[in-house]
Amino acid sequence: MSGDTHHIDELFRNGMEGHSEMPSPLVWDKIEKALDKKDDSKRPFILFFTQYKKIWMVLGVAVLCIGLLTMGVCYVNSYTEKDINTLNEKAVAETKQPRPAVESPESSVAKAQTLKTNPVITELTNKKHNHNSNKSEKLILNNIGKKEIQKNLSVATQLNQSTAHLSSNVPNKQRLNDTVNNHSDKLAGNSKKQPVNRNSSNEAVANLPYASKSVPFKNKTDVAGSQAIIQSAGNINHNASAVQVAEEQTKLAFLAGVNANQHDLGPIVKSIVSFKPLPNSVKTPTIQATATTVQPTQAPISDRKNVDNKRFHITVTPIALYQDGNIKIQEKPIPPPTPPQPPILWNPTYLAATTYTYNAGLLTDIHFKKRFSFQTGLTLSTQYFMVNSADGVAVERPDGSIKYTISYDIGIVYLDPKFGTKPAIGTIEPIGNIKTSLKYVQIPMLLNWHFGNGKLQGFMSIGGNYTMLTRISLNSDIAQERVKQNITDKEVDLRFNYLNAIAGLGLKWNFNKRLAFVLSSQYHQSITPFLKTDLIKAYPNNLTVQSGIQVGLFK
Amino acid sequence: MIEALHYDKENLELLVKKAISNDRVAQNKLYELLAARMFPVCLRYSKSREEAEEILQESFIKMFTHLKQYRNDGSFEGWVRKIVVNTALQKLREKARSYPIVNIIEEISEQTSVSENNTYSNIGFKVLLELIQKLPPTYQMVFNLYVFEGLKHKEIAKLLNISEGTSKSNLYDARMILQKEISKLDRSSSKSTKL
Numbered sequence: 001m002s003g004d005t006h007h008i009d010e011l012f013r014n015g016m017e018g019h020s021e022m023p024s025p026l027v028w029d030k031i032e033k034a035l036d037k038k039d040d041s042k043r044p045f046i047l048f049f050t051q052y053k054k055i056w057m058v059l060g061v062a063v064l065c066i067g068l069l070t071m072g073v074c075y076v077n078s079y080t081e082k083d084i085n086t087l088n089e090k091a092v093a094e095t096k097q098p099r100p101a102v103e104s105p106e107s108s109v110a111k112a113q114t115l116k117t118n119p120v121i122t123e124l125t126n127k128k129h130n131h132n133s134n135k136s137e138k139l140i141l142n143n144i145g146k147k148e149i150q151k152n153l154s155v156a157t158q159l160n161q162s163t164a165h166l167s168s169n170v171p172n173k174q175r176l177n178d179t180v181n182n183h184s185d186k187l188a189g190n191s192k193k194q195p196v197n198r199n200s201s202n203e204a205v206a207n208l209p210y211a212s213k214s215v216p217f218k219n220k221t222d223v224a225g226s227q228a229i230i231q232s233a234g235n236i237n238h239n240a241s242a243v244q245v246a247e248e249q250t251k252l253a254f255l256a257g258v259n260a261n262q263h264d265l266g267p268i269v270k271s272i273v274s275f276k277p278l279p280n281s282v283k284t285p286t287i288q289a290t291a292t293t294v295q296p297t298q299a300p301i302s303d304r305k306n307v308d309n310k311r312f313h314i315t316v317t318p319i320a321l322y323q324d325g326n327i328k329i330q331e332k333p334i335p336p337p338t339p340p341q342p343p344i345l346w347n348p349t350y351l352a353a354t355t356y357t358y359n360a361g362l363l364t365d366i367h368f369k370k371r372f373s374f375q376t377g378l379t380l381s382t383q384y385f386m387v388n389s390a391d392g393v394a395v396e397r398p399d400g401s402i403k404y405t406i407s408y409d410i411g412i413v414y415l416d417p418k419f420g421t422k423p424a425i426g427t428i429e430p431i432g433n434i435k436t437s438l439k440y441v442q443i444p445m446l447l448n449w450h451f452g453n454g455k456l457q458g459f460m461s462i463g464g465n466y467t468m469l470t471r472i473s474l475n476s477d478i479a480q481e482r483v484k485q486n487i488t489d490k491e492v493d494l495r496f497n498y499l500n501a502i503a504g505l506g507l508k509w510n511f512n513k514r515l516a517f518v519l520s521s522q523y524h525q526s527i528t529p530f531l532k533t534d535l536i537k538a539y540p541n542n543l544t545v546q547s548g549i550q551v552g553l554f555k
Numbered sequence: 556m557i558e559a560l561h562y563d564k565e566n567l568e569l570l571v572k573k574a575i576s577n578d579r580v581a582q583n584k585l586y587e588l589l590a591a592r593m594f595p596v597c598l599r600y601s602k603s604r605e606e607a608e609e610i611l612q613e614s615f616i617k618m619f620t621h622l623k624q625y626r627n628d629g630s631f632e633g634w635v636r637k638i639v640v641n642t643a644l645q646k647l648r649e650k651a652r653s654y655p656i657v658n659i660i661e662e663i664s665e666q667t668s669v670s671e672n673n674t675y676s677n678i679g680f681k682v683l684l685e686l687i688q689k690l691p692p693t694y695q696m697v698f699n700l701y702v703f704e705g706l707k708h709k710e711i712a713k714l715l716n717i718s719e720g721t722s723k724s725n726l727y728d729a730r731m732i733l734q735k736e737i738s739k740l741d742r743s744s745s746k747s748t749k750l
Contacts, residue, residue: 008734009702011678015680015683023607023608028590031615035577038620
């Protein structure tokens, strides 16, 4: 034979291929036993889970919901008063509006006593009051003794050289009223003490002008001569005739003074207050008050720690003095015109505001133990925030609309063992990747359910999200972007940590093994309690829509 | 009559899915569909029926264990057949380490007379199987992979971790042996007819 053996191949191929023959029945028995043995060797939990899948699905969702609610309740109850006070103290220290100074009762009384013995006051009290007089009088009281009386002003009385706001919160109100009563007796020449009519309303008095001004010192070491001038204006009586207004004008007295700022260095301003009715319309009388420092303070302004001590305040508060001796004190000054409300400042804790986010990242997916997948990755996000102000106008961030965030993901996914190392159709996978950046740590707890097949797949998710703001976020953001106004029912107490419930839906269109297009949406519902008093606010609802391309690099 | 694998694709997919879920009924059904075709393959790679059943058993256990890895992108029977062949090769390799082949080569070189006019189409499966099972393990592997699995010498060499040249010479030797055995059969059958 020369080597022509290829016919052998054909012989065997034709004779053996296509032949069917069953082995002995014992083979299947052995296979079955071996498979049973393999199943029993799995961890009881997984075996139990795979056998009663549907029951575990329902139980799992129920446990997750109960767990989230419980965590929410515990969170509410565990928040400490200390945290609130810390936030409030910071807010007060950084507020732009200095508190009006409130003088101690003792100093107020002492000054009132001083005024009583002031020769100018004495002169005035001895003067008869004639409300029909055409003479205007202008009274200037100062501790130097200079005085000037102008026509058409019958009585001007300064009861207190340093005044607080004549509001219901003034601690020395009782003493002030007593002082007023004493003066009213003398002014009216009435031996009977007339009670101050605080409670009865008076239309004229209701519209008395009021003004307040806060003025910085001109010089660094406020030497004598720093001046602050304010004008108070307002309608005394809109419908009154000229005669009536003129009459009422004579009844009006104005109380003006300079607030003694509270500080740790003692009184800093010795005030001089002058009154000057300006030649305005009778319906809008204007009083101009001028305060001038006359003595240098004990310490240079630059050395003063309290921000309030770098300014002094002058106020004009009207008092109606009637001929019968009754004095109506405007207990509550007319509030100054409301300044235009600034737009809501964007708060970085508004994680629930409308955002447009673009993400790009790398995620590694390492399977181990056939049941677990370890995922870790880095994501760069660019976010564009928009917030709706109270009047519905969209507002951008004042410091720029776009923010960049780098976040690091790390987490472990448990996979249904029946579907191997990758989630296939119909799997349920609990997932919890911890996302963290410098400003927050976010821990989601989600159950994902995949459905569909082939090119188009869908997935649903339900769960929760626990976010903790870091100190870096709280310290910088409170100082810069705190919202004080426009508190609405929709705002949610944020504090340091908060919980969201999440529900999501998505679609995945597989172009091929490596490329897919994903479109998904998630709804976040805040489940932390609603409090309006805290400084950090957030919107409770957040709907996100995401779309993107998934590329599998190593498959 | 053994039922052929005449399942349409959808039903087969459903069966596979259930089998993945550890449904014993589905697994048994799959076994019944495939065992009849896979067992002859096991016989070709083994030395005895018992050994073939062992190979079949191991193959199906492996198949059910890794069934989730089947991606529905090719013939299911082909995928199972690969598992069977790999399992069989594993067993044969263990045997090949201790099987002497020197004597057989010497034996082949002495036998020269072969009738080229003989036809062997009436040789049945059993006889052919016996002939293959008599081959040394290495020759048996190479012959089966070349003739029945359709692999090239390069692929066989990679699979068995031998050189391409060795694969070719092993196949030649296997053919020679089989040729010789068939000739023996032919001579003995002609003798009996004469008688």
